[in-house]
Amino acid sequence: MAEVVLKNVTKKFGAVTAISNMNLKVNSGELFVLLGPTGAGKTTTLRCVAGLERQDEGNIFIEGVNVDKFDPANRDVAFVFQYFSLYPHYTVRENLEFPLKPKHRRLPQNEIEDRVNEVSKILHIDHLLERKSDKLSGGEMQRVTIGRAIVRKPKIFLMDEPLSNLDAKLREELRAELKRLQMDIGATLFFVTHDQVEAMTMADRIAVLNKGKIQQLGIPFEVYNHPKNTFVASFVGSPAINFFSAEIKNSKLEIIKGKFEFNLVKEVMGKLKGFQGNLRIGIRPEDVDVSSKQADGSIQGIVYGIENMGVEKIVTIKVEDNIFKAVCSAGFESEVNAKISIKFNQTMLHFFNQDTGENLL
Numbered sequence: 001m002a003e004v005v006l007k008n009v010t011k012k013f014g015a016v017t018a019i020s021n022m023n024l025k026v027n028s029g030e031l032f033v034l035l036g037p038t039g040a041g042k043t044t045t046l047r048c049v050a051g052l053e054r055q056d057e058g059n060i061f062i063e064g065v066n067v068d069k070f071d072p073a074n075r076d077v078a079f080v081f082q083y084f085s086l087y088p089h090y091t092v093r094e095n096l097e098f099p100l101k102p103k104h105r106r107l108p109q110n111e112i113e114d115r116v117n118e119v120s121k122i123l124h125i126d127h128l129l130e131r132k133s134d135k136l137s138g139g140e141m142q143r144v145t146i147g148r149a150i151v152r153k154p155k156i157f158l159m160d161e162p163l164s165n166l167d168a169k170l171r172e173e174l175r176a177e178l179k180r181l182q183m184d185i186g187a188t189l190f191f192v193t194h195d196q197v198e199a200m201t202m203a204d205r206i207a208v209l210n211k212g213k214i215q216q217l218g219i220p221f222e223v224y225n226h227p228k229n230t231f232v233a234s235f236v237g238s239p240a241i242n243f244f245s246a247e248i249k250n251s252k253l254e255i256i257k258g259k260f261e262f263n264l265v266k267e268v269m270g271k272l273k274g275f276q277g278n279l280r281i282g283i284r285p286e287d288v289d290v291s292s293k294q295a296d297g298s299i300q301g302i303v304y305g306i307e308n309m310g311v312e313k314i315v316t317i318k319v320e321d322n323i324f325k326a327v328c329s330a331g332f333e334s335e336v337n338a339k340i341s342i343k344f345n346q347t348m349l350h351f352f353n354q355d356t357g358e359n360l361l
Contacts, residue, residue, distance in 0.1 A: 002063035002155035002188055003028045004049055008180045009058035011212075018044040019055070026156075027205075031182045031189045035199040036209035037235065042192040045209075046158050049190065050079050063155060077156040078149035082164055085145055088134035092125060092144050095133055099152045113258040113308045119151045122181060123226075146178070153210070157189045163198065170196075175202055196236050200224065208232050229327040230357035233282050233350060239314055242324035245354070248276055255281075260299055260319050268346050271361055274349070279360065282350035288326035291316060292334050298341035303334050317342060329349055 004026040011019040026032040034042050047053040049060060050276060051072035060067055067075050078099075086095050096116045100107050107115075120126040123143045128136065142162060149157055159178075163171045179202050182189045193199055199206050200220045207217045208231075216228040227233035233241045238298045246255045251269050254261040264272075291298070304323060305316035313328045317340060326342070334340060351360040 001336045003061075004156055004188070004190060005061040006045075006049070007061070009045075009048060009055045009060065011041075011053060011055045017212050018046070020149060020211070022058070022214060024207060024214065024217075026188060026190050029186050029187055030076050030204040031179065031191060031202055033199040033203035033206045034209055035194070035196060035203075035206050036192070036193045037194055039211075040194075040209040041210055041212040042194070043160050046079070046160050046190065046192050049075075049156070050077050050158055051075050052079070054349075061119055072331065073158075077158055078152050078154040079350050080146055080149050080157065080159040080162045081209060082161040086133040086141060086148075089132065090133055091130050092120070092136070092207070093129040095144055096120065096129075096147050096151050099148055104142075110128050115151045119147045122150070122184070123147050123177070138166055139174065141165060142174065150181075150187075155188065157187055159191045161193050161195075162191075164193070164195070171198075178202065196238065200236070208235060210235075226280075226359070226361075227350065228356065228359055230280065230352050233352075233359075237284055237334070239325050240284045240289070241284050241329065241350070244281050244283075244322060244324075245278070246281050247278050249271070250276075253281070255322065256320050260322065262299065262344070265346050268349065278354050280352040280354055280357070282352065283315065283324075284348065285325040286327040287345040287348040288317075288324070289345065290317065290326045290328055290332070291341045292338065294341055298335075301340050301342055303336050303338045303340050305336060315340075 006022050006024040009019055009022045015046050022045065034045060036042050037287055037357055044053060048055045051070060062075060093116060096119060097112055099212065100112045100115065123146065125140060125143050125147060128140060133141060136144065146162065163174050166174065175198055191202065203220055205217065205219055206223050208215045208223060210231055216223055216232045223232060227236065244255045246253055251264050252261055299319060301317045301319040302319040303315060307314040312330055313332050315326045315328050317324055317326060352358065353360060
């Protein structure tokens with residue numbers, strides 16, 4: 001196990017800044033997820049830690065040692081790429097043995113066999129050891145790829161979207177297996193993904209990255225429930241958070257005057273510390289309560305669409321020109337174009353600066 005520290009790291013490709021003055025610490029023994037959209041700088045960050053790219057500014061430390069001048073072979077990290085990196089003409093056993101046989105780290109044959117047998121059992125691929133890797137399924141190939149990294153027993157595991165090419169069921173299975181594996185072997189795992197479900201279910205901590213800059217860093221609960229800005233709020237969560245342009249006048253929040261407005265409770269007004277004026281508000285779909293019956297203080301809208309997800313329904317609602325979503329129980333009954341009453345769970349409202357997007361709370 002080892003920690004990874006990035007201090008003021010910047011990486012540019014011509015006029016494009018892929019990473020901008022990044023400061024980050026991955027603790028020893030934690031599963032740390034770097035989450036962001038395509039082009040955010042996630043893979044570049046991982047490649048700089050591995051030594052596959054050299055940063056233009058700043059320093060990288062592994063286990064307290066500055067590794068800026070170390071080549072990849074001497075950083076003692078294992079990199080699992082997005083695409084399967086196996087030798088197709090090798091058996092699974094030969095693929096697992098390969099990282100242990102280079103001249104600079106060759107191990108005795110009996111130790112190689114012990115490591116291969118141990119890792120293959122952990123990953124449930126021991127029955128595949130004599131099979132050629134080009135005869136494996138996608139899930140089996142990715143298990144072998146991960147096994148090639150584990151068998152080396154490196155200080156750090158770097159994983160670049162290793163599950164993105166698998167189908168949904170396999171992704172779910174391997175998410176759970178990777179988390180269990182990381183806990184069992186106590187490894188430091190630096191994981192990159194654009195999939196917020198992967199991040200939320202696997203991570204000890206998450207850093208949300210956009211355009212080379214960390215937007216927020218924290219445990220999944222904090223990132224989801226207390227987003228630092230509108231980008232984090234919109235990127236984390238499925239279905240996505242609902243946003244509205246609004247105005248606070250005294251204690252009333254107006255989205256559409258006279259039609260889409262409600263009084264804010266004292267608890268919320270206290271958090272806002274007397275804020276008045278224009279802003280953006282956010283509410284997650286699970287915090288929107290809907291009913292086909294009229295209720296005091298509710299907002300009136302119509303059902304614009306219904307998605308039946310099995311255990312729940314996602315209802316799209318329209319109030320004038322505002323279209324937004326609510327998550328309802330599977331037993332919710334309504335029809336498209338039917339009238340509906342809406343209430344927001346006010347304690348779960350998010351308030352953002354209209355210009356900067358920063359969370360006002």
